[in-house]
Amino acid sequence: MTSEGLSYAAAGVDIAAYERALERVRPLLAATAGPEVAAGVGPFAGLYRLPSGGYLAASADGVGTKIKVAIALGRHRGIGVDLVNHCVNDIATTRARPLFLLDYFATGSLQEEVFGEVVAGLAEACQAAGCALLGGETAEMPGLYALGDYDLAGFIVGLVAEPDVPDPASVRAGDLLLGLPSSGLHTNGFSLVRKVFKEFPPELLEPHRSYLGELGTLRWKTAAHVTGGGIPGNLPRALPPGLGYRLDRSAWQTPQIFREIQERGRVSDEEMLGTFNMGIGMVLVMEPAAVPPGALVIGEVVAG
C-alpha cells in the first residue's frame, strides 16, 4: 500500500467518531430497556420477549451511498431488493422468520418512476422472503435532499421461538467457519467505491442476496452477517468472549470486482477486508460434524 492508497476514513466515513457516539448514547438506550429486551444476543438484531412467549427480532437498515450509484445509473429496483435482503439477513442471524417490513423513503421532490421502481424491488424481495410489506413513510423534504436524490431505510420484524435463539456460549474452539458467497458488494463500501470509479460498472448494483434459505436448512450455532466492517468487523459479534478466529484467506477466491477496486484505489489488503465482504456475505459457526461435504470452510474458531 502506498501512502496515496484510499482508505474508508479518507473516503469520508469516520468509524471512530461513530463508535464514540455510540458509546455515549448506550446508557440512554439501556435506560429504556425493560426485562423484555434480551441483552447481548447478537448485535445484528434486537430481541424483545412477547408476553405470549417467543421473541420478536427487529432490525433497522439503510442501503448507504449505493443509492448514489443507482441514481447515477438510473436503476432503482435493485435498491429495494438490497434493503429487504439486508434486513432479512440481519434477523435471520437470530433464526427469526420475517413477519413484516416497513420502509422510509425520503426525497426532495417525489419522482413517481423512481419511487415505483424502488417499491417494486421492495415488494419483490418481500414476497420472496414471505414477508409482508406492511407500510411505510414517504417524505418530500425540499431543501434537505438535492434534486434527484433520495434516501431509503427499512425496518423488519421477525419471530423466533425462545429455544431457537442462537447462543454464542455454545461456540467452542475448533468449530469451523462456513462462508456463504456474496452476490457482489451488497451494500457496503460504496463511499470508497465512488472515489475509485469515474464510470460505474453496472455490476456494482448487483442486489444483496438473501441467505434465508441456507440459514433455514444448515445446522449452525451462530451467524455473522458480513456488512459494514467486513469479516473483521462482524465475525467477532458471533463469538463469545475468550474466543477468536483464524481466517484462511486462501480458501476462497476474491471476486474480480473487489480486485478491480483494490487496484484502482491502491487499497491495502487489510483495508479491503475491513470494508468489503470480499466474496463472503455470511459466516456460519458450525461444529465440524455439521459441515456438509463440499462446503466452503474459510477458517476456524480458536482460543483467545
Place this chain on the structure above:
Amino acid sequence: MTSEGLSYAAAGVDIAAYERALERVRPLLAATAGPEVAAGVGPFAGLYRLPSGGYLAASADGVGTKIKVAIALGRHRGIGVDLVNHCVNDIATTRARPLFLLDYFATGSLQEEVFGEVVAGLAEACQAAGCALLGGETAEMPGLYALGDYDLAGFIVGLVAEPDVPDPASVRAGDLLLGLPSSGLHTNGFSLVRKVFKEFPPELLEPHRSYLGELGTLRWKTAAHVTGGGIPGNLPRALPPGLGYRLDRSAWQTPQIFREIQERGRVSDEEMLGTFNMGIGMVLVMEPAAVPPGALVIGEVVAG
C-alpha cells in the same frame, strides 16, 4: 386569500404526485400481504396478527423539514421527542401499547453532539411511553447530505388484543368529535413555515406531544392523529364509508403561532386547516354519553 398567498404545493410539496405514486404501488404491497395482515383497519398503523393471537401494530414516521429548523436553531433534543411521540400516537389510534422503537439517523458526517442530543430526546420520550429503544441504524453518507444536515426516521411496534382494535363500523351519525389540544405545530407544515419566517421563533420547535395517557383513559370508538393534511386529511380515515363530519371551527381558539403563520404567508383558511393541526393534535370519535364534562367537542359525525 390573495393570489400571492402561499400554499403547501407552492412550498415544494406535491401531495397529488404522492397520492398518484401510492395508488401505483398499492397492488405491489397487497401482493406481499398474507392473511395475517389486517386490511382496512385505520391507516395510521399496520396491523399484523400474531400466531399466538393479538395484533402487532407498526408505523414508520419521519419528522419532515422541522429538522431544518432544528439545525438552524441548533436545538436537536426535541426532534428525538417529536419522532417518538409521532410514532406512539400513530399506533395509539389502534389502542396498541408501544413495545419498542428503532431509529434511522442519516447524515453526511456524524456530529457527536447533535447525534447525542437527538438520541437523548428519543430515549426520554421512549421512557415516558414505556417503550424500549431497541436499536437503530446510524449512517454516514457523504455526498447525500449537506454539511450539518441529517435525517431521522422511526419505526415503532406495539401490541393490541384483538377485541380492543377500534372498528370504524361502530361509528354512528350523531357521535361527537372530541379534540385533544396540540402542543404546537407538531411535525407538519414546516416546508411552508420555512418560507414564511426569516428568523425562526423557538416555539416552532415545541415537541410533538404524546396522547398515550388520554387515549388510555377515555372511552372512544376511533381516533384520528392530526398530521400531514390536517383534520380534513386525517379525520375521514377514522370514519366508515357513508359517514362524514361537521366541524365547528368556533369551538376552539386557534393558537397564536398558527395565526402568525397565516398572516405572514397570507395563507387561506382552507389551506391552513389542510396543512396544520391548528391546535388540535388528535380527534376522538365518541358516543355522546362517553364525553366527559368540560371536554372540548369540536364537531359531530353526520350522514353522507
